[in-house]
Amino acid sequence: MFGRWPFALIALALCGLSYSPDASAQGASALSDCVARREQDSLLLASCITGRVSRLGHAAIDAGPGLLTLAREQDGLVRAAAISALGRIGFADATQFVGESLYSSDWRVVLAATRSIGWLGGVGHVDRLRALARDHWLPEVREHAQISIDALQTPRRRRLVESDLPPGSTYLGPMIGAEGISIGNAANCSSGLWSWNGISFRSPATPRLSIAIAGGTLTGSDAGEWGGTLTWTAPSGGAVEVYDDNIHGMEPVGDSVLVAAGLAHLSLDNGAILLVSPVASPRVTTLVVLPGAPDSLAAVIPNQTFVAWSHGYAIVFDLSGIKGVAPCVC
Secondary structure (H helix, E strand, O other), rough: OOOOHHHHHHHHHHHHHHHHOOOOHHHHHHHHHHHHHHHHHHHHHHHHHHHHHHHHHHHHHHHHHHHHHHHOOOHHHHHOOOOOOOHHHHOOOHHHHHHHOOOOHHHHHHHHHHHHHHHHHHHHHHHHHHHHHOOOOOHHHHHHHHHHHHHHOOOOOOOOOHOOOOOOOOOOOOOOOOOOOOOOOOOOOOOOOOEEEOOOEEEOOOOOEEEOOOOOOEOOOOOOOHOOOOEOOOOOEEEEEEEOOOEEEEEEEOOOOEOOOOOOOEEEEEEEEEEEEOOOEEEEEEEEEEEEEEEEEEEEEEEOEEEEEOOOOOEEOOOEEEEEEEEEEE
């Protein structure tokens, strides 16, 4: 059916196919079908949870135990979709777990939990919501934490409902880049200069796309909608593809390499900072998930603190995760 389409477009097409809810389906059955058919791909599984389970609302209450299992065991995107669905179907037994998820280091999980705890009427978690509404680095987390606070503290009701959401905002999600909460762009930084802890920096004019590691060379490419690659060339000359995505920059960190990877095309918008470790053939792990495809990557303090630009935000991070957003220097 799809021939030689790039995977990103196949994923988008299949996501669209999953958004055809069957009103007569039971939640547990729909969830079981999602897992059986899409368990090998987190984007498709998360999309199916949103498109087939969340849409059923309270009618999918029997999916609660299965969603709770997914929310505890799967990667961040699936956890976010499962946490959001737990709130949407009103699975009250998940309230404490969802409240604990407000402390996650993964912004996708936190974003899902800010709305889900409102849907579940989790009034005992308002203090944490207040802290997120005040201090979280991502504006969408701050916004939706405040929406849930307002709903939970309204005398007439104790649960977030669809009319609480801003115009044009969907009740489902978060499915970043598919269906749910979309991530906006930062205001334009006209000076092109940002600052973090007294250190000023600019986005590099040209991305670094080649670096030595493990006795060989790590090389990245950006092929737009068709997807680039991250390739390691051994000292012997043999090349091995170690990651499949567009590459937008590299920075050394100790014996390892940080790589900015991601794709923005049509409704797809994903990005991450990868950590490539020096072993016989470099090992790739995800260090940080970005709000969308990155534009560039730079070191604020070499080998210590770094910055990636995504959606106009200068996102500062180190090996422990995201530290915050650097302000524009006017």
